[in-house]
Amino acid sequence: MQAFVNVFLGFFIFESVGAAPITDTIIYDSEFYDIPLGELPHPFAYDENKQSVETEIGTEISSVIQESYPSAPLIEEAEDEASTSKLIDGSSAQGSGVLGPQTQDGLPTCLLCTCLGTTVYCDDRELDAVPPLPKKTTYFYSRYNRIRKISRNDFANLNYLKRIDLTANFISEIHKDAFRRLPQLQELVLRDNRIRQLPELPSTLTFIDVSKNRLGRKGIRNEAFKNLDELQHLYITDNNLDHIPLPLPESLQALHLQNNNIQEMHEDTFCKMRDFTYVRRALEDIRLDGNPINLSKTPYAYMCLPRLPVGNLI
Numbered sequence: 001m002q003a004f005v006n007v008f009l010g011f012f013i014f015e016s017v018g019a020a021p022i023t024d025t026i027i028y029d030s031e032f033y034d035i036p037l038g039e040l041p042h043p044f045a046y047d048e049n050k051q052s053v054e055t056e057i058g059t060e061i062s063s064v065i066q067e068s069y070p071s072a073p074l075i076e077e078a079e080d081e082a083s084t085s086k087l088i089d090g091s092s093a094q095g096s097g098v099l100g101p102q103t104q105d106g107l108p109t110c111l112l113c114t115c116l117g118t119t120v121y122c123d124d125r126e127l128d129a130v131p132p133l134p135k136k137t138t139y140f141y142s143r144y145n146r147i148r149k150i151s152r153n154d155f156a157n158l159n160y161l162k163r164i165d166l167t168a169n170f171i172s173e174i175h176k177d178a179f180r181r182l183p184q185l186q187e188l189v190l191r192d193n194r195i196r197q198l199p200e201l202p203s204t205l206t207f208i209d210v211s212k213n214r215l216g217r218k219g220i221r222n223e224a225f226k227n228l229d230e231l232q233h234l235y236i237t238d239n240n241l242d243h244i245p246l247p248l249p250e251s252l253q254a255l256h257l258q259n260n261n262i263q264e265m266h267e268d269t270f271c272k273m274r275d276f277t278y279v280r281r282a283l284e285d286i287r288l289d290g291n292p293i294n295l296s297k298t299p300y301a302y303m304c305l306p307r308l309p310v311g312n313l314i
Contacts, residue, residue, distance in 0.1 A: 109132055109133060109134070110134075112125060112131060113125060113131065113142075115134070117138075118134075118136050118137055118138040118139070119137075119138060119139040119140075120137050120139070120140050120141070121141050122140075122141065122142040122145065123141055123142065123143045123144055124143070124145065125142075127142060127145040127146060127147055128147060128148065129147060129149075129154075130142065130147060130150065130151075130154040130155070133155075133158060133161075135159075137158055137160065137161055138160050138161060138162050138163070139162060139163045140161065140163065140164050141165045142165070142166055142169070143165055143166065143167040143169075144167070144168045145168075145169050146169065146170055147166065147169040147171055148173070149172070149174075150171060150173070150175060150178045150199075151175055151178065152175040152178060154178060155178060155181075158182060159182075159183055160184060161182050161185055162184050162185060162186045163189075164179070164187070164188055164189065165187075166190055166193065167189055167190070167191050167192055167193075168191075168192045169193050170193065171190065171193040171194060171195055172194040172195065172196065174195065174197070174198075175199060176199045176200050177199070177200060179199060179200070179201060179202060180200040180201065180202055181202075182202055182204075183202070183204065184204060185202050185205060186204055186206045186207065187205070187207040187208075188201070188205060188207070188208050188209070188210075189209045190209065190210045190213065191209045191210060191211040191212050191213070192211070192212040193212075193213050194213065195210065195214060195215065196213075196215065197215070197218075197219050198215065198219060198224060201225075203229060203230070204230060205228055205231055206230050206231060206232050206233070207231075207232065207233045208231065208233070208234050208235065209233075209235040210235070210236055210239070211235050211236060211238055211239070211256070212237065212238045212239070213238075213239050215239040215240070215241060216239070216241070216242075217241075217242050217243075219239065219241075220241075220245045224245055225245060225247070225248060225249060226247050226249065228249050228251075229250075229251055230249075230251055231252055232252060232253045232254070232282075233252075233254045234254070234255050234256070235254075235256040236256065236257055236260070237256050237257065237259055237260070237290075238258070238259045238260070240260060240261050241257065241262060242261045243262060244257065244262060244265065246269065248270070248283075250280070251282060252282060253283060253284060253285065254284070254285035254286075255283065255285070255286050255287070256287040257286075257287060257288055257291065258287050258291070259289075261291065261292065262288065262291040262292070262293050263291070263292050263293050264293060265293060265295070265301050266298070266301065267298055268301075269301050270283065270286075270301060270302065270305055271300070271301060271302070271304035272304070276303070278304050279306075280304045280305055280306075283305060283306075284305075284306050284307050285307075286307075286309035286310065287309070287310045287311070288309050288310065288311035288312075289310050289311045289312070291311060291312070293311065293312065294312055294313070294314065295308075295309060295311050295313050296313045
């Protein structure tokens with residue numbers, strides 16, 4: 001009888017266990033969540049109540065995930081910031097386009113031209129005007145185009161600009177303040193154009209080339225180069241000049257005036273008439289060949305120079 005009771009109880013227990021629902025095993029992967037189980041803010045204990053355990057686990061794991069990974073809005077903000085392109089001047093592209101400010105043709109400057117670092121190359125692009133440039137442009141080249149005029153604001157607020165090269169355009173008019181307000185401009189190249197009048201020039205210039213233009217007798221105002229204390233190279237060849245523009249700054253090293261209409265020179269053009277001890281060592285390169293002037297008629301004009309000018313001595 002006792003054996004029968006034991007068998008009946010065993011069978012009853014087996015059926016009860018078999019009928020009970022199987023609880024899903026919850027696995028905590030410390031590698032995925034990047035935090036040890038023991039370091040959870042509120043370590044949980046095993047509870048026979050499945051719902052209680054699942055709720056507590058879900059709450060704890062959710063808080064761990066939020067602490068370990070940024071929320072969705074932060075990720076989106078980071079992606080937006082990473083996808084915001086910067087111009088060559090480091091400014092945001094918003095409002096001016098990823099490839100620079102818009103030109104009159106509706107194309108960004110750095111798509112129409114080539115921008116490398118802070119240098120903008122617009123050579124041979126059939127431009128008829130200076131395109132708007134990024135604010136931190138340092139060197140600007142726009143050679144072999146069809147630009148006819150330089151306006152007052154073409155280079156406005158370009159405080160980092162050091163070199164402008166507009167060789168071989170059709171420029172005939174330049175506003176008097178087009179270059180004067182550039183605080184760091186050092187090199188200005190305007191050769192092979194149709195310029196009849198030089199504008200005001202900034203005192204920071206070290207290199208000027210206005211060769212092959214139409215300056216003639218009145219294209220260079222009196223004392224145009226007097227205050228250019230850092231000027232080292234001045235090239236005014238092929239301009240039909242009839243005089244040497246004076247005074248020339250002491251810093252000048254090279255003066256090229258070939259193929260003009262200069263017919264005379266004064267003894268104080270380069271030297272000081274009453275100071276025979278004065279020596280002008282910097283000015284070593286003077287070119288006057290191609291002018292109707294006989295340099296031998298004014299020998300005292302070169303006494304202070306380290307070298308004689310190149311030109312007609314007969």
